[in-house]
Amino acid sequence: MLIAQILVNGLVLGGLYACIAVGFSLVWGVLNVINLLHGSFIVIGSYAAYFAYIHLGIHPFLSVPIAAAILFVIGYSFQAGFINRVVAAPVLTTLTLTFGLELFVNNLLIIAFKADYRKVTLENPLGVLTLAGITVPVDRLAAMVMALLLTGLLFWVLNASRVGRAIVAVRMDREAAALMGVKVKKIYALTFGIGAVMAGAAGSLISLIYPISPLNSITFLGKAFVICVLGGLGSVLGAMVGGLTLGVLESFGALAFGPEHAVTLSFITLILFLLFRPTGIMGKKGYE
Amino acid sequence: MRRILLLLALVGVLLVPMVGNNYIIRLTTIMMLYCVLALSWNFIGGLTGYPSFATAAFFGLGAYAGAICQGQGIPMYLAWILGALMAAVFAAGLGLAILRLRGHYFAIASLVVADVLREVVNSATKLTGGGMGFNLPVLKMGIDTQTKLFYYLMFILAILTVVSAAYVNRHRLGFGLRCIKQNEDAANMIGINATIYKTVAFTLSAVFVGWAGAFYASWVNYIEPGDVFDILFSVKPIIMVLLGRAGTISGPIIGAVIFLFMEELVWRNFLTFHAGVLGLIVVALIFYLPDGVLALNFRRLLAWRRN
Numbered sequence: 001m002l003i004a005q006i007l008v009n010g011l012v013l014g015g016l017y018a019c020i021a022v023g024f025s026l027v028w029g030v031l032n033v034i035n036l037l038h039g040s041f042i043v044i045g046s047y048a049a050y051f052a053y054i055h056l057g058i059h060p061f062l063s064v065p066i067a068a069a070i071l072f073v074i075g076y077s078f079q080a081g082f083i084n085r086v087v088a089a090p091v092l093t094t095l096t097l098t099f100g101l102e103l104f105v106n107n108l109l110i111i112a113f114k115a116d117y118r119k120v121t122l123e124n125p126l127g128v129l130t131l132a133g134i135t136v137p138v139d140r141l142a143a144m145v146m147a148l149l150l151t152g153l154l155f156w157v158l159n160a161s162r163v164g165r166a167i168v169a170v171r172m173d174r175e176a177a178a179l180m181g182v183k184v185k186k187i188y189a190l191t192f193g194i195g196a197v198m199a200g201a202a203g204s205l206i207s208l209i210y211p212i213s214p215l216n217s218i219t220f221l222g223k224a225f226v227i228c229v230l231g232g233l234g235s236v237l238g239a240m241v242g243g244l245t246l247g248v249l250e251s252f253g254a255l256a257f258g259p260e261h262a263v264t265l266s267f268i269t270l271i272l273f274l275l276f277r278p279t280g281i282m283g284k285k286g287y288e
Numbered sequence: 289m290r291r292i293l294l295l296l297a298l299v300g301v302l303l304v305p306m307v308g309n310n311y312i313i314r315l316t317t318i319m320m321l322y323c324v325l326a327l328s329w330n331f332i333g334g335l336t337g338y339p340s341f342a343t344a345a346f347f348g349l350g351a352y353a354g355a356i357c358q359g360q361g362i363p364m365y366l367a368w369i370l371g372a373l374m375a376a377v378f379a380a381g382l383g384l385a386i387l388r389l390r391g392h393y394f395a396i397a398s399l400v401v402a403d404v405l406r407e408v409v410n411s412a413t414k415l416t417g418g419g420m421g422f423n424l425p426v427l428k429m430g431i432d433t434q435t436k437l438f439y440y441l442m443f444i445l446a447i448l449t450v451v452s453a454a455y456v457n458r459h460r461l462g463f464g465l466r467c468i469k470q471n472e473d474a475a476n477m478i479g480i481n482a483t484i485y486k487t488v489a490f491t492l493s494a495v496f497v498g499w500a501g502a503f504y505a506s507w508v509n510y511i512e513p514g515d516v517f518d519i520l521f522s523v524k525p526i527i528m529v530l531l532g533r534a535g536t537i538s539g540p541i542i543g544a545v546i547f548l549f550m551e552e553l554v555w556r557n558f559l560t561f562h563a564g565v566l567g568l569i570v571v572a573l574i575f576y577l578p579d580g581v582l583a584l585n586f587r588r589l590l591a592w593r594r595n
Contacts, residue, residue, distance in 0.1 A: 034392055086574060091391045092339040093574060096530065099523060100570030107564030218519075222403070225396050264407040267400040274389055274397050 001133050004158050006251045008134050014247020015144035016206055020213025020220055021227035022239040023198030030088055030171040030191045036098040037078065038224055039217030040105045041071055041196050045203020046212040047113060053120050053207075060120055060207050061146060067200035075196025079189040080237075087188060109214035117211040143205045148240070150201050154194070155236040168190050171234060188251020222263065226270045243280050300442065305436045317439050317507075319548045320446040322528060324500045326540035327453045329525035332493040334534035335462060336486060337469035338387065339395045341522040344492040345402040346375040347501040348517035352409055354502025355422045355511055364427075368502040375498020376491050383490035387483070390472075399522070406517035421512030424505060438507050445503065449496045455535050456492065465489050466535070527570055533580035542581060 024038045048067035050059040058066070082101060086093050127140035158164035169177040170187045178184050210216065225248065231242020246266060253265040271279065304316045325343060332340045354371035358364060386397040409416045416422055427434055456462045464485045467475035476482045505511045524547065525540075532543025554565045577584075 028392070032392075034395070082571065089578075090337075090339075091395060092333070092526070092530075093578070095339060095395060096523075096526060097574045100567040100574065103567030103570065104564045105567075107561055107567065111560060112565075137510060148569075222400070225400070229393075229396070260411065261407065264404050264411075267404045270400055271386070271397055271404075274393055275385055278389065278393060 005134050010163040010171045010248035010251030012144045015147045017200040017247050018240045018243025019147035021224040024224040025194035025228045025239045029196040033094045036102040041199035041222035042203040042220045043217050045200035046159035046207040048208030064201045064204050067204040070127040071196040071200030072193045076193035079192035119211050120207045226266045229270050229273050232282035238282045319441050320442045322544035323446050323541050324449045324496050324530040325525040326544045327449045328493045328497045330540045331489045335465040336489045341399040344521035346497040347521045350375045350498030350501030351505040351511050351516040355505040371502025372495050372499035376495040380491045383487040387486045402517045403547050406513045409513045424509050430450030533582035539582050
């Protein structure tokens with residue numbers, strides 16, 4: 001029974017992890033840019049949900065669109081203003097640039113919101129669900145379902161909409177897509193915007209579960225790294241599989257080694273995966 | 289002309305402890321430490337073109353190895369050598385494993401190493417003191433003598449690093465590394481054993497950093513995991529090298545000097561926003577000085593200003 005409970009805990013956590021990583025994975029796959037700002041984007045989403053709840057009384061589930069809209073504007077302008085200028089540059093240049101931007105944004109966040117840990121505490125929590133001896137808080141379960149729905153929505157957008165097909169085309173072959181009339185720079189900015197949207201949505205969902213602080217951005221970023229490598233890069237399905245795997249891995253790891261070793265465990269898994277299966281669980285070829 | 293300038297700079301640095309106050313001496317010691325970090329990263333990042341973020345791992349490893357050795361009663365100088373060796377052996381093993389990766393994958397793999405080591409040190413409480421940090425035995429000498437002693441010891445390490453960098457740059461190894469940077473497959477084809485060359489470069493990028501870490505531990509007398517495994521120890525050397533010019537000897541040194549001045553200036557003037565200003569400087573650097581200050585054509589710059 002304990003095993004089943006831990007498995008469920010892991011899956012609930014993993015659904016949120018998928019939502020955390022999917023935007024990061026999309027940007028990495030399509031633009032070939034590691035966006036070190038992703039963690040801060042998630043934190044901004046969390047703050048949007050926090051203040052919407054404190055001041056306007058909007059439930060974090062309902063403030064997802066607000067957070068997403070704010071983040072889309074931020075993401076789109078960062079891409080159009082800064083990252084588009086170095087998008088074809090070597091790895092080191094793009095990494096250093098996003099690191100510089102991350103230092104700036106994170107410092108702004110600390111000044112604006114202080115480094116205190118805050119949390120959204122609902123006045124009317126939905127209680128707990130007990131089924132066959134397994135207990136799950138309904139808020140968490142709902143957040144996980146929302147996260148998976150949003151990830152599924154992104155999957156649908158990429159596969160069914162015109163813009164989504166253009167994004168996928170750019171990911172496959174930039175030159176060929178440009179020849180087919182796709183405006184590559186615009187698609188880049190849009191992709192980055194969508195990546196930020198997913199970060200914002202994830203941020204407002206996890207504001208119910210995680211404490212909110214600018215200092216958390218590095219934690220989320222680390223998780224996004226691991227999930228991308230576990231699941232395989234640049235596909236929504238990969239992020240989903242990676243997220244669920246990491247969630248389960250962390251839960252069982254906490255049982256076996258103690259929760260303080262969760263980060264070590266996930267990073268060692270990351271290195272092992274990079275060494276022995278760099279294409280991830282899904283086995284698609286990653287982008288170098 | 290260049291030799292005279294170099295000689296003057298050397299004499300200037302040697303004279304600092306005689307004329308400067310403790311603040312200047314401390315600042316110049318940090319400057320030389322930065323030179324060591326930047327030149328070390330240059331082996332793997334500048335010459336070989338592998339974006340390594342492992343500097344913090346080597347620094348912390350050296351610091352803890354040196355500190356623990358000294359705690360066991362091993363003399364300070366021997367402890368530093370052991371710290372350097374520890375970092376070098378670790379880098380050689382790690383390099384054999386992760387240097388097969390390229391681009392982003394290598395960057396991420398090298399980035400998380402410091403985090404893993406930090407957590408390991410954090411949890412090995414008996415040996416390292418964990419999150420409480422580690423206190424080193426205090427040296428039995430006056431503060432002023434100590435400051436000067438550490439200054440000259442850092443100077444020796446910096447010179448050692450510069451000489452090794454210059455040697456590698458001129459010889460077969462440096463040539464091979466530059467070939468790998470341009471085209472690794474082609475380099476392999478013409479008989480350069482890329483695996484061995486890269487691993488040697490990675491080890492070189494660790495040995496002096498490990499030494500510097502052990503030095504740092506003795507110098508500040510107290511270390512804790514979050515301090516010596518700080519990600520900024522990985523990123524700062526990269527910024528310095530980019531600031532000067534990657535793949536050269538003088539570039540990283542000049543970059544380190546400029547970076548120290550900027551850092552000190554920013555620290556003084558923007559106490560709560562120094563990380564943000566540093567970030568802005570990094571962004572400006574990428575956009576306006578992508579090849580570093582050494583790539584600037586000063587004559588053209590002067591002519592442009594006159595017009």
